[in-house]
Amino acid sequence: MSLSKLIVSFAAALIAVPWxxxxxxxxxxxxxEPRTIPASAWKTAFSWNxxxxxxSSGLYAxxxxxxxxxxxxxxxxxxxxxxxxxxGRTRAVVTLAGVTGVxxxxxxxxxxxxxxxWIYVGDIGGVPKPRPDGILVHRFAEPDTLVTQAVPxxxxxxxxxxxxxxxxxxxxxxxxxxxYVVTKSDQxxxxxxxxxxxxxxxTNPLTHVAKIPQVVSDGLITAKxxxxxxxxxxxxxxxxxxxxxxWVIDLPQQPQGEGLALSADGSALxxxxxxxxxxxHRLDLPEELRAEPPWASPRAPRWMWAAGGGGGxxxxxxxxxxxxxxxxxxxxxxx
Numbered sequence: 001m002s003l004s005k006l007i008v009s010f011a012a013a014l015i016a017v018p019w020x021x022x023x024x025x026x027x028x029x030x031x032x033e034p035r036t037i038p039a040s041a042w043k044t045a046f047s048w049n050x051x052x053x054x055x056s057s058g059l060y061a062x063x064x065x066x067x068x069x070x071x072x073x074x075x076x077x078x079x080x081x082x083x084x085x086x087x088g089r090t091r092a093v094v095t096l097a098g099v100t101g102v103x104x105x106x107x108x109x110x111x112x113x114x115x116x117x118w119i120y121v122g123d124i125g126g127v128p129k130p131r132p133d134g135i136l137v138h139r140f141a142e143p144d145t146l147v148t149q150a151v152p153x154x155x156x157x158x159x160x161x162x163x164x165x166x167x168x169x170x171x172x173x174x175x176x177x178x179x180y181v182v183t184k185s186d187q188x189x190x191x192x193x194x195x196x197x198x199x200x201x202x203t204n205p206l207t208h209v210a211k212i213p214q215v216v217s218d219g220l221i222t223a224k225x226x227x228x229x230x231x232x233x234x235x236x237x238x239x240x241x242x243x244x245x246x247w248v249i250d251l252p253q254q255p256q257g258e259g260l261a262l263s264a265d266g267s268a269l270x271x272x273x274x275x276x277x278x279x280x281h282r283l284d285l286p287e288e289l290r291a292e293p294p295w296a297s298p299r300a301p302r303w304m305w306a307a308g309g310g311g312g313x314x315x316x317x318x319x320x321x322x323x324x325x326x327x328x329x330x331x332x333x334x335x
Contacts, residue, residue, distance in 0.1 A: 032246070034236075037283070039250040045270060045282040046088035053082050053090070054276040057168065058107030059218070059259030061270065063117040063295060064142050065091075070109075071259060072121060074274055076101050076129075079121055079138065083146050088280070092146040096121065096138055096153045102129055106218060107261075108172035108179075109142070111295035117142040121153075122170030124181055134159035134203055137170065137179060137194075156198045160206050165190070168258060169219035169229065174293045180221065180241065181206060182229060188213040191227075191241060210242035218260035222291035230260045230271065237289065247289060252281055266292040 048056065048071075057074035067086040072079065079096040103125025111117050123136040140153035158181065167189075169182035179194040192206040212229065214236065219229040227238040230251070237247035251257060251271065259272030259280075267290050269283045 032244075034245045034248045037247065037249040037286070039252045041249075042252045042271075042281040042283050044279045046084075046086060047279045048084065048272075048277055049088045050082060050084070050090040051276055052093075053084070055274040056272040056278075057105050057218075057258045057274060058122065058170075059261035059270060059272050059280075060107040060109045060119060061261045061264045062142065063109060063111050063264055063293075064144065065146060066264070068146065069261065069270065069280065070107055070119060071272060072104055072107055074103075074105060074125070074258070076103060079104055079123070081107070081119070081121070092143070093148045094140075094143065095150045096140060097150040099138055099153060099155070102131065102136070103127060105168040105258075106170035108170050108220065110172050110174045110177045111293070112177065115295070117295075118177070120170060120172055120179065122167075122181070124158075124167040124170060126164055126166035131164050133157070135167065135181070137198075154200050156194075156200060157203045158194055158206050159203045160192065161208060168217045171219050171221045171227065173221045173225075174223050174295075175225075180209070180219075180227075182212055182216045182219050184216055186215065189216050193241070217258040220260060220262050222262060222289075223266060223293045224291040226289070226291065228260065228262070228269070230257070232257055235260070235269070235271075249283065254278070254281075262291075262293075264293075265296050266290055 053071060055074040056071045058072040060070045062068040062070060068083050068091065070081050070083055072081050077100060079099045079101045081094045082090050083092045085091050101123045104121060104123045105125040106122035109119040118139055119142050121138040134157045137156045137158060138153040140151050165183035167181050167183045171180035176196060178196050181192045183189040189212045191209040191212055193209050194206055195204050198204050215231045216229045217231060221227055225240050227241050229236055233251055235249040235251060236245050238244065239246045254273040256274040257271060258274050261270045263270060268285055270280055272280045
């Protein structure tokens with residue numbers, strides 16, 4: 001068997017095995033005291049200058065357009081997303097065709113194995129209307145060109161196993177594109193996972209993963225598998241879903257701060273506020289927390305990262321071992 005076929009064969013085997021290791025660079029095993037980052041580490045990136053952005057609740061850094069951040073207003077009615085450049089100016093407004101939100105709260109996104117960038121819109125709030133039929137997540141393809149337009153989307157209905165909840169955090173795993181929802185109450189919340197394969201017909205049952213003892217207004221998952229959840233005063237970083245808190249990040253003062261995003265290269269966090277004309281703040285992350293998403297490395301073959309963070313790393317290490325072994329054999333034959 002050729003070297004390339006052997007590597008691909010091992011890769012396929014690794015892809016079939018779920019990654020169960022801890023997040024690289026984050027605490028694991030015995031519980032440790034979380035490391036902290038002060039509020040003074042945040043810097044102003046820009047301010048919204050579009051008066052139509054008056055309740056920025058969801059935030060997502062574009063995977064296609066450098067420096068562009070998507071946001072969505074909190075509340076009911078037509079679902080419109082605003083694409084703002086690094087100067088805060090709105091470059092385009094995208095409306096989900098035929099969609100009326102009940103309580104739109106959150107954004108997320110990921111790139112699939114074919115290189116298509118998808119944005120997820122969480123109509124997951126429970127205030128003021130009850131949601132006995134479940135919550136909704138709309139998925140649409142991020143436009144290649146930033147122009148104001150209406151776009152088609154696919155809607156998925158998610159149902160809690162234990163009744164109705166309010167929620168403001170929709171998490172998208174960048175490696176698997178699995179969805180998670182974190183509920184919100186004065187007593188804290190709960191983390192739920194959606195099925196890995198979602199159905200656009202019928203309902204998708206949510207599964208309880210862990211209790212979250214804080215109020216959560218947004219969240220995300222990094223390519224290392226770390227769960228980043230923001231409240232109104234602090235951000236907490238769990239080493240994995242249902243794991244332990246490894247970092248606590250103090251937040252600058254914001255009126256009703258609800259937006260959270262990871263920069264496209266995984267090196268920084270962005271936060272927004274629901275008040276109009278307010279700044280979007282940026283925090284450059286320490287090296288241990290930086291997590292470049294799989295699509296940010298164009299030189300990496302698609303099959304190399306399809307297994308997720310741990311599987312992809314194992315494939316790379318395996319390839320290196322095999323290549324070194326072949327060089328040693330070649331050197332022995334030449335001597």
